[in-house]
């Protein structure tokens with residue numbers, strides 16, 4: 001079940017939130033601790049106002065909630081709320097047998113026996129879940145992983161405790177995968193946000209249902225993802241998941257925040273992942289874990305796509321292809337014969353190689369001259385510092401911006417400020433957030449032809465999709 005956490009201050013507001021998310025959810029959790037005082041007294045009315053099972057929760061401040069009442073007052077609100085037809089009630093695992101529990105059992109309301117740990121994963125997580133489930137209740141462990149290794153522990157725990165009714169949640173930014181892959185975590189439900197997340201790391205209900213199709217994931221679902229740090233800004237899930245759905249492939253693609261690449265490979269093996277995309281800062285680090293690499297990876301020294309092949313992982317680089325795709329005709333027609341590449345980072349390596357491989361004369365400009373010199377030496381091209389950019393005005397057919405200068409939120413920065421375009425150049429900025437960077441705005445004013453980072457992103461993603469699935473990226477999706 002996808003369960004929406006309700007954090008409105010009135011019952012009406014919460015009922016409205018359910019209505020607007022109804023297509024994405026199967027259950028809801030009424031967080032009574034978020035209700036106004038008057039509304040808390042009327043909580044029993046809520047289940048009759050909606051058409052899905054509701055969990056009754058009055059979370060204490062020590063467990064991350066807002067209820068600072070005495071235990072006696074808290075029990076009294078819960079008892080009065082239980083007059084309504086709640087399907088579940090959340091009772092913390094340190095609460096001894098109480099009148100709330102008795103009333104719930106008498107009314108056939110299922111008990112979720114929960115514990116929270118905001119500092120980490122407790123050593124006794126196995127026994128606590130086991131004990132909580134002893135009386136036939138549903139055990140809920142909301143804990144806080146701090147690394148990929150911790151995330152892997154959560155999957156281990158859930159496998160060890162197969163057959164027990166439970167909810168295992170990894171809170172915070174390291175736990176997002178446990179929320180999306182809740183079924184692989186053996187959880188009966190995952191908590192979703194409607195807008196602002198009530199708990200750290202919560203994913204919104206619409207994305208869980210439509211983008212990740214989390215409620216359809218089974219042991220047979222192929223798992224793919226993108227690894228990086230940071231990673232949650234990545235738009236790759238929006239490329240791959242709709243593609244999988246369109247070709248009817250039972251697969252999911254999700255972001256994995258990674259601290260240690262070795263731990264991630266252990267997780268990837270555990271989840272029997274079929275492949276993943278690689279972003280900053282792992283494009284080079286990933287190489288030592290690959291059994292085979294493509295010719296492009298060998299040449300460029302950076303890998304953005306990893307695919308499982310029999311007995312090993314194989315690395316590819318689709319950045320070079322994604323970059324070339326929008327301008328390849330102009331190169332073939334002779335419209336682009338020379339290029340100025342701004343930047344000498346990982347992306348620049350692939351781009352310079354792609355251009356040189358097609359016979360384009362390249363000059364690299366970079367803040368750190370030695371990095372430009374290294375790429376130039378490998379690709380037989382010229383290099384210079386950013387300060388000398390003006391020297392190249394009017395001398396090239398293509399200007400490619402590959403630095404991170406101008407990236408969101410620094411909209412008004414341009415690494416070659418003051419560079420004058422003649423209007424004949426093709427100007428290509430590989431930054432995709434924002435779409436229109438400062439350098440592109442200036443190039444547009446001069447009448448240049450523009451290319452955008454999102455074109456490269458989509459094209460490299462489409463090729464990745466082919467490597468993952470063996471199918472072309474569906475036209476119906478790319479035309480949307």
Ligand code: NAP
Pocket residue numbers: 280319322342343344345346347348366367368371402403404405407415430431432453454456457458460
């Ligand atoms: P990277 O390896 O970290 O390289 C960063 C580059 O930016 C280096 O050349 C660096 O110069 C330069 N730079 C950073 N801050 C600077 C500053 N304040 N002034 C001047 N130069 C500065 O990163 P990357 O992987 O190449 O990625 C670079 C950008 O490309 C990112 O914005 C990324 O999102 C984008 N990208 C887009 C796509 C796509 O599909 N559209 C694909 C890959 C990357 P130094 O050498 O002097 O440090």
